[in-house]
Amino acid sequence: MTFLNVLRTALSGIAANKLRTGLTMLGIIIGVASVIATLALGNGARAAVENSFRFLGSDQIQVSGQFAVEDGEPKPAGKLLSYEDGLTLTDAAPLIDRVEMTVRGSGKVRHGQTTLDMTFTGVDAGALTSMIADGKVQPVGWPAGALLTSEAFLARGRFFSHSEVAAGAQVCVLGYRTADDLFLGDDPIGQTVWINRKPCEVIGVIAELETVDEQERTRAKPNDAFYLPVSTAVQSLFENEPWVEITAHVTDEARMDEAKTQIAAHLRTRHGIEQGSDGKWLDDFRLTTKKDILGVQQDAARTFSVLLTALAVVSLVVGGFGIMNVMLVSVTERTREIGVRMAVGARQQDVVLQFLLEAALLSLAGGLVGILVGILSIPLAASLNAGLALLDPASIPVALLVALATGIIFGLYPALRAARLDPIEALRYE
Amino acid sequence: MNDPRPVIETQKLTKTYRMGATDVFALRGVDMRINAGDFVALMGASGSGKSTMMHLLGCLDTPTTGRYLLEGRDVGSLSAQERARLRNQRIGFVFQTFNLLPRLTALDNVALPLLYRAAGKQGNAEPASPRKRALVALERVGLAERAGHRPTQLSGGQRQRVAIARALVGDPALILADEPTGNLDSSTGGDIMRLLAELHAEGRTLLLVTHDRAVADQAEYTLHMRDGRLLP
Numbered sequence: 001m002t003f004l005n006v007l008r009t010a011l012s013g014i015a016a017n018k019l020r021t022g023l024t025m026l027g028i029i030i031g032v033a034s035v036i037a038t039l040a041l042g043n044g045a046r047a048a049v050e051n052s053f054r055f056l057g058s059d060q061i062q063v064s065g066q067f068a069v070e071d072g073e074p075k076p077a078g079k080l081l082s083y084e085d086g087l088t089l090t091d092a093a094p095l096i097d098r099v100e101m102t103v104r105g106s107g108k109v110r111h112g113q114t115t116l117d118m119t120f121t122g123v124d125a126g127a128l129t130s131m132i133a134d135g136k137v138q139p140v141g142w143p144a145g146a147l148l149t150s151e152a153f154l155a156r157g158r159f160f161s162h163s164e165v166a167a168g169a170q171v172c173v174l175g176y177r178t179a180d181d182l183f184l185g186d187d188p189i190g191q192t193v194w195i196n197r198k199p200c201e202v203i204g205v206i207a208e209l210e211t212v213d214e215q216e217r218t219r220a221k222p223n224d225a226f227y228l229p230v231s232t233a234v235q236s237l238f239e240n241e242p243w244v245e246i247t248a249h250v251t252d253e254a255r256m257d258e259a260k261t262q263i264a265a266h267l268r269t270r271h272g273i274e275q276g277s278d279g280k281w282l283d284d285f286r287l288t289t290k291k292d293i294l295g296v297q298q299d300a301a302r303t304f305s306v307l308l309t310a311l312a313v314v315s316l317v318v319g320g321f322g323i324m325n326v327m328l329v330s331v332t333e334r335t336r337e338i339g340v341r342m343a344v345g346a347r348q349q350d351v352v353l354q355f356l357l358e359a360a361l362l363s364l365a366g367g368l369v370g371i372l373v374g375i376l377s378i379p380l381a382a383s384l385n386a387g388l389a390l391l392d393p394a395s396i397p398v399a400l401l402v403a404l405a406t407g408i409i410f411g412l413y414p415a416l417r418a419a420r421l422d423p424i425e426a427l428r429y430e
Numbered sequence: 431m432n433d434p435r436p437v438i439e440t441q442k443l444t445k446t447y448r449m450g451a452t453d454v455f456a457l458r459g460v461d462m463r464i465n466a467g468d469f470v471a472l473m474g475a476s477g478s479g480k481s482t483m484m485h486l487l488g489c490l491d492t493p494t495t496g497r498y499l500l501e502g503r504d505v506g507s508l509s510a511q512e513r514a515r516l517r518n519q520r521i522g523f524v525f526q527t528f529n530l531l532p533r534l535t536a537l538d539n540v541a542l543p544l545l546y547r548a549a550g551k552q553g554n555a556e557p558a559s560p561r562k563r564a565l566v567a568l569e570r571v572g573l574a575e576r577a578g579h580r581p582t583q584l585s586g587g588q589r590q591r592v593a594i595a596r597a598l599v600g601d602p603a604l605i606l607a608d609e610p611t612g613n614l615d616s617s618t619g620g621d622i623m624r625l626l627a628e629l630h631a632e633g634r635t636l637l638l639v640t641h642d643r644a645v646a647d648q649a650e651y652t653l654h655m656r657d658g659r660l661l662p
């Protein structure tokens with residue numbers, strides 16, 4: 001029997017009992033919808049992390065200081081993470097081949113008669129590339145989806161070179177509005193500005209930027225910016241030693257944990273950290289990877305997912321037994337038909353196939369409706385999980401497969417029962 | 431015709447049904463031989479074992495003991511799958527109660543046996559599609575214009591002719607009919623018998639069970655059964 005004929009036969013069998021089949025599909029529908037929602041939760045958590053920590057590559061470790069809040073002010077928990085800590089890291093930790101450091105401070109910036117109070121940022125030569133990779137800002141009016149280049153991010157001049165960062169050169173790059181405020185339309189390149197009474201030469205101006213997210217555009221001020229080499233900032237702009245943020249690049253993504261151990265060992269030595277009475281290190285720093293953040297987010301989604309998975313399993317089993325019941329009734333009602341088919345030459349496997357396909361079509365139909373219900377229920381799942389739920393496209397084939405498997409597993413017994421009928425008995429059945 | 435080829439040959443065929451503690455001996459050793467091209471009537475009192483015999487000959491049931499050779503092949507040694515193949519290709523069975531599928535049209539009912547044939551296995555021997563061949567068979571029984579009707583939209587005689595078309599469509603070696611006119615009035619039954627006689631004239635082998643002497647008289651010869659045995 002050709003597949004098309006089997007399909008036709010199975011379909012007409014289903015069509016004969018629309019109401020009953022509709023009701024028994026309910027279990028499959030709920031089950032499949034739960035599968036979709038569960039996978040959407042995991043996917044939502046992952047997407048949230050991807051989005052807010054895009055700048056943290058999967059081969060990177062973020063090193064940050066630990067702070068305790070005292071009298072409403074953050075106080076470092078131990079020693080500050082220093083520029084020296086970062087500089088010595090590549091030599092001390094073999095798995096780290098490069099570090100990027102950032103330091104932030106506030107100061108007075110002056111040119112001619114104009115003085116501005118602002119936050120300055122000490123960065124590495126790669127900071128512009130990182131900003132592009134971060135993907136949160138773009139040049140104003142940049143067409144959606146077009147590839148960003150460092151040229152497009154610079155209105156004038158250039159960004160810091162590696163040698164300028166290494167040497168602590170007295171140079172700076174200005175944000176678009178900062179340049180405008182200080183120079184009132186004059187060309188700032190090659191001019192000297194004063195920051196906390198130290199001179200530095202303007203070598204570049206960043207293009208006028210806007211946030212990619214349109215809702216953030218009223219709040220964010222990406223064009224008020226003052227960049228210096230991190231070395232220059234650390235050496236000459238602070239009265240006290242500043243704390244830095246370090247991003248360490250690991251040579252081998254598969255050995256992130258090892259790399260973390262190496263960084264920890266280095267910082268514990270430098271900071272003189274001891275073990276507590278319980279054997280735990282009393283660290284004053286924190287090491288974070290993308291995987292760590294993902295883990296925390298997913299833990300939150302997990303409890304809810306477990307509940308949904310349980311619901312999925314229970315409804316699929318209930319739906320499966322519903323299908324089994326429908327099929328058993330169908331086999332009984334069509335005993336004579338089975339006898340006739342056998343009399344004209346249907347083999348046992350032909351009969352099995354016919355009823356198995358019928359069960360599969362039933363469950364597949366339930367699966368399709370379930371996918372629809374599942375997609376529609378994602379906003380509900382999101383509202384119960386801090387807004388984190390996003391349809392995972394891969395969950396659709398998974399859900400269909402689950403539905404199909406349910407139909408086939410629970411349809412097997414009725415199909416085998418049909419095939420084992422004795423032709424004569426079946427023909428005599430009233 | 432010297433020494434014609436037997437289509438059916440049975441040796442000491444018995445069938446015993448177990449009913450609780452007692453055994454019902456439906457067949458008590460039947461030796462039957464029917465040659466190709468024969469048109470044979472089988473008569474006997476109710477309960478004498480005619481239907482049981484037909485079911486065994488139609489490979490719908492298996493004997494308790496004895497041998498059954500269909501076209502020289504020992505059916506007892508065949509698997510269920512091979513017996514299904516024989517039912518499909520070598521035997522056309524006509525029932526007293528027609529046994530058409532109510533949800534299928536006359537045409538689809540007739541085409542049903544062809545759907546259970548492995549497509550393309552016969553090579554170039556199977557040129558026409560199942561529906562085309564079914565239509566030819568319906569034409570043969572004079573019901574081509576009723577091809578799209580369901581069984582409930584047909585008269586008893588028409589239903590039986592559809593059933594005969596279904597038995598014919600696979601070009602079987604043997605047509606078995608168990609009281610094909612039993613559910614029909616005598617004039618409709620007469621039509622059916624004329625159709626069967628025509629099929630015989632075309633060279634087909636037919637075995638037909640009947641209680642009606644007038645029906646049996648249309649066959650070439652009549653076999654009689656009594657109490658599970660064939661009378662000499």
Ligand SMILES: Nc1ncnc2c1ncn2[C@@H]1O[C@H](COP(=O)(O)OP(=O)(O)OP(=O)(O)O)[C@@H](O)[C@H]1O
Pocket residue numbers: 447448449454455456474475476477478479480481482483
């Ligand atoms: N499935 C069965 N279980 C038990 N006994 C059976 C079964 N089928 C037939 N018999 C018995 O076998 C004997 C022969 O039955 P069978 O149906 O072959 O008779 P028949 O000659 O066809 O009768 P009729 O002319 O009434 O159709 C009967 O005694 C019947 O009761």
Ligand SMILES: [Mg+2]
Pocket residue numbers: 480481482
């Ligand atoms: Mg009978």
